[in-house]
Amino acid sequence: MKALVYLGPGKKALEERAMPDIAVPTDAIVKITKTTICGTDLHILKGDVPSCEPGRILGHEGVGVIHKVGPAVTAFKAGDHVLISCISACGKCLHCRKQMYSHCTTGGWILGNRIDGTQAEYVRIPYADNSLYPIPAGTDEEALVMLSDILPTGFECGVLNGKVQPGCSVAIVGAGPIGLAALLTAQFFSPAQIILIDLDGHRLEMAKRFGATAVINSAEPGIADKVMKLTGGRGVDTAIEAVGIPATFELCEQLIAPGGTIANIGVHGTQVALHLEKLWDRNITITTRLVDTVSTPMLLNTVIAGTINPKRLITHHFTLDKIHDAYATFGHAASQQALKVIIDA
Secondary structure, eight states: OEEEEEEETTEEEEEEOOOOOOOSTTOEEEEEEEEOOOHHHHHHHHTOOTTSOTTOBOOOOEEEEEEEEOTTOOSOOTTOEEEEOSSBOOSOSHHHHTTOGGGOTTOBSOBTTTBOOSSBSEEEESSHHHHEEEOOTTOOHHHHGGGTTHHHHIIIIIIITTTOOTTOEEEEEOOSHHHHHHHHHHGGGOOSEEEEEESOHHHHHHHHHHTOSEEEETTSSOHHHHHHHHTTTSOEEEEEEOSOSHHHHHHHHHHEEEEEEEEEOSOOOSOOOOOHHHHTTSOOEEEOOOOOOTTHHHHHHHHHHTSOOGGGGEEEEEEGGGHHHHHHHHHTHHHHTOSEEEEEO
């Protein structure tokens, strides 16, 4: 089969690999129909994720058709259309029993990280009964690719961890796919203000269409002053960091109101300053999280019902043999006006 392989920082190649097979009875082999690229894949290529070693097939998102199941798999059979979760969960360990599936002692975020991932024609899914979701007939499977990772990540790590509530004010720093996923799902809770901050004017225009009440271009001076003006001098109740660089986290520290919550989503590959000399008496909460995908069934229902339409996040389409072009487009998102790309396997 064809697969995109990580060869070390800054290096990747589309290679011929052997098809995966059942390794333990709880596995399933899925024929990938559609996958995508995540910002985390770019972090891997930068060398920010040392747990991903050279030789690994990248990717942790996608939909497909069950090719084969192990003898212990009871919820799925060959031919079933499935959504692949970015998180693999045994369902039995201490962390899984707390619904912290991302910290499963034998699973978690392993796809495209510690085991081969979804940017290939076939993938082995551990703990298939807990790590796949059935796709109802007639559902737009392209839209569901957004439920593998970015929609639950934006919702759980940003909106839920950020304690978004009706009538509150929210600033989302970063209007990439994850930030826009947080914007879409924050609207479940009817906040009074959702302010999107980004360098990219095109993404800010998209944010307006997706429901932002205000946008601020961070290429211009006085970002914090503009947020304070929009919030009557208070700052925001929730600041969601959706980029993963020191400057954007430190900006969140400047924007947060007394009693507010800074919710970190970004993957940080370097040290970030925590300005306790300014924040020690502000009654703020700082949260971190890796997505657990506990919200996936609920989000799946909202997409099927048409409550939200994550397909709006898709801007480009490629085939697997053009995956290098897909990475070039996604990696130069501003110049290519790219959000999420779909790769047909």
